[in-house]
Amino acid sequence: MLAYEELKGSSGKEIWFRPTRYDARKLFPNNPPKVRVKSHSYQLHDISLTGIAVVAKQAIDEELSLGETVPLIFQQAGLSIFEGRAKVCRTESTVFGSKLAFSLVDSYVDFDRLLSRNVQAQIAANGSFLSAERSALVPREYRAFCADVLGVLRSYRTLLDRNIHLADSFSQAFDDVGAFEACEGRLIEQWRGFWLTGNDIVRGVMGSREEREATKEFTELVLTPEMRAGAIWDRSYAKPLGYPGDFQIMNQVYDWEKLGSSVYQQLIHRLGLEVAECIDTRMQVVRGKIAETVRAYGQDRPARILSLGSGPAREIQTFLEGPHARAGKVEFTLVDQETQALGYAYDRAYPPLLKLAGSAHVQCLNISFTDILRANGGLQAVPPQDMIYSVGLLDYLSDRRARMLVRRLYDALVPGGLLIIGNMNETALSNLWPMEFIADWTLQYRGEVEMLGWSEGLNAKECWTETEKTGRVRLLFIRKP
Numbered sequence: 001m002l003a004y005e006e007l008k009g010s011s012g013k014e015i016w017f018r019p020t021r022y023d024a025r026k027l028f029p030n031n032p033p034k035v036r037v038k039s040h041s042y043q044l045h046d047i048s049l050t051g052i053a054v055v056a057k058q059a060i061d062e063e064l065s066l067g068e069t070v071p072l073i074f075q076q077a078g079l080s081i082f083e084g085r086a087k088v089c090r091t092e093s094t095v096f097g098s099k100l101a102f103s104l105v106d107s108y109v110d111f112d113r114l115l116s117r118n119v120q121a122q123i124a125a126n127g128s129f130l131s132a133e134r135s136a137l138v139p140r141e142y143r144a145f146c147a148d149v150l151g152v153l154r155s156y157r158t159l160l161d162r163n164i165h166l167a168d169s170f171s172q173a174f175d176d177v178g179a180f181e182a183c184e185g186r187l188i189e190q191w192r193g194f195w196l197t198g199n200d201i202v203r204g205v206m207g208s209r210e211e212r213e214a215t216k217e218f219t220e221l222v223l224t225p226e227m228r229a230g231a232i233w234d235r236s237y238a239k240p241l242g243y244p245g246d247f248q249i250m251n252q253v254y255d256w257e258k259l260g261s262s263v264y265q266q267l268i269h270r271l272g273l274e275v276a277e278c279i280d281t282r283m284q285v286v287r288g289k290i291a292e293t294v295r296a297y298g299q300d301r302p303a304r305i306l307s308l309g310s311g312p313a314r315e316i317q318t319f320l321e322g323p324h325a326r327a328g329k330v331e332f333t334l335v336d337q338e339t340q341a342l343g344y345a346y347d348r349a350y351p352p353l354l355k356l357a358g359s360a361h362v363q364c365l366n367i368s369f370t371d372i373l374r375a376n377g378g379l380q381a382v383p384p385q386d387m388i389y390s391v392g393l394l395d396y397l398s399d400r401r402a403r404m405l406v407r408r409l410y411d412a413l414v415p416g417g418l419l420i421i422g423n424m425n426e427t428a429l430s431n432l433w434p435m436e437f438i439a440d441w442t443l444q445y446r447g448e449v450e451m452l453g454w455s456e457g458l459n460a461k462e463c464w465t466e467t468e469k470t471g472r473v474r475l476l477f478i479r480k481p
Contacts, residue, residue: 019049025240033076033118041213049108056098064088069105076121078134078217082114137214142201146222149194153226156183157264179263184270191271198433219437227438230268231259236439244441247311247341253279254314275434278472282391282422285468285475287315289420291324293387298328306385309393310334313345320352320360331361333382337368369393373405384414391422395443406454413480423451425467425474451476
C-alpha cells in the first residue's frame with residue numbers, strides 16, 4: 001500500500017482531466033443507438049458525460065463545419081432516447097467514412113437515464129417494430145420476404161431441438177455431425193434462393209436514403225438477431241475492433257470451421273461462410289500472382305511485393321509454406337492500420353521464413369490508409385515494388401478517392417510492375433443484401449467499366465479485369481510499361 005504522499009498524479013498532457021469516454025460497443029453490446037445529426041444517421045463510436053464521437057459509414061452530402069452547433073438525437077429502433085445541441089469540435093476522414101466529434105452545449109449525458117431509455121425503446125420495438133411512418137417506407141414485398149426467411153431458419157431450429165429432446169429422452173447422444181451434414185446442403189440451396197431474391201428487392205430502395213435506412217432498420221430488428229447465432233454474422237455486425245471486415249472475420253473464412261456450440265449455430269455460421277467465400281477465392285488468385293512475380297523478378301534480386309490493407313495476409317503465409325516459395329527471393333511489405341492484424345500476419349509468416357534460410361523477408365508498416373491517400377503518405381518508406389495489391393480496401397472508398405489511390409499505388413511500381421485491385425462486384429448474387437442489410441456492412445459494389453475507369457490517364461501497358469471463382473469479387477490488373 002502506498003502512503004498518501006507517494007500517490008502520483010499524471011504528467012504531460014494527461015494532467016488535464018477529461019471525463020471517462022466509453023466505447024459504444026461495450027456500453028450497448030447488442031445494438032448501439034444511431035445518432036441523427038441534421039438529416040443524416042451516424043454510428044455511435046464513443047460517448048462521455050460531455051460529448052460523443054460518431055462515424056459515417058458512407059459519404060455524406062452535407063458538410064458540418066468546425067464550431068457549428070447542430071441538433072443531435074440518439075435513436076434506438078426509431079425512437080428518440082436522447083436529444084440535445086452539440087458543437088462540432090473535430091472531423092476526420094477515414095477509408096471507412098467520416099469520424100466526427102461533438103461537444104454537448106447545454107446538456108449532459110445521464111448514463112442511467114440513457115441506458116434505461118435504450119432498453120425501453122428496444123422493448124417497445126419488439127412489440128411494434130417500426131413507427132407507422134417508418135414502416136411505410138419498407139416495401140411490403142420485403143416484409144413478407146423476411147418472414148419467409150425467418151420461417152425457414154426457425155423450422156430448422158425447431159427440427160433440431162425436437163430431435164435433441166428425443167435423443168435425450170432415450171438417454172442417447174445426439175449425432176451433431178450427422179445432423180449438420182443432413183441439413184447443410186438443403187439449407188444452403190434455400191439460402192442462395194433467398195439471397196438472390198433479397199438482392200433483387202433491396203436494389204429498389206438503394207436510391208432513396210430514407211427507404212434504405214428504414215429497410216435496414218427493419219432487417220436489423222427482424223432478421224439480424226436470428227443470424228447472429230452464427231459466429232461470422234455476430235462479429236460482422238458487432239464490429240468489436242471498431243470497423244467492418246476485421247482480420248478475424250477473414251480468418252474465419254480461411255479456416256472454414258464449424259463454429260458454434262449447437263448444430264443450429266454452426267449452420268447459421270455456415271451460411272455466412274457461403275456469403276464470404278469470395279474472400280478466400282480472391283486470396284487464391286493473389287497467391288498465384290505472387291508466385292508468378294517471384295519467378296519473374298526474384299532471381300538476381302528479391303522480388304518486392306507490397307500488400308495494402310494486408311489483414312492476416314494468409315496468402316503470404318500459405319505461399320511461404322508451399323513449393324513456389326523456393327522459386328526465387330522475395331521481400332514482402334505488409335501495410336495495415338490495425339496492429340493486431342500485422343502482429344497476427346507476422347507471427348504466422350515467421351516459422352516458414354526461418355525454413356527458407358534468408359531467401360524471403362517480411363516487414364510490416366503500421367500506417368493509416370488515410371495517410372497513404374495524402375501526397376506525403378507512408379509509401380515513401382519502401383522502394384519501388386514489382387507487385388502491389390489491395391483487394392479488400394477500395395470498396396470502402398468513393399470513386400474519386402479510389403482513383404486517387406490507384407494512381408498513388410501505380411506510381412510506386414517499377415517499370416513492368418503489376419498492380420492488383422479488388423472490389424466487390426456488382427452482380428445478381430452480389431453480397432449486397434446479406435452484408436449491407438443483415439450485417440450493417442457498407443461497401444461500394446462496382447462493375448468492369450467503373451474499375452477500368454481508374455486506369456485512365458496512367459498510360460499503362462495492359463489493363464484488364466477478372467472475377468474470382470464465385471464472381472462476387474472483381475479484380476483490376478494494371479501493368480506498367
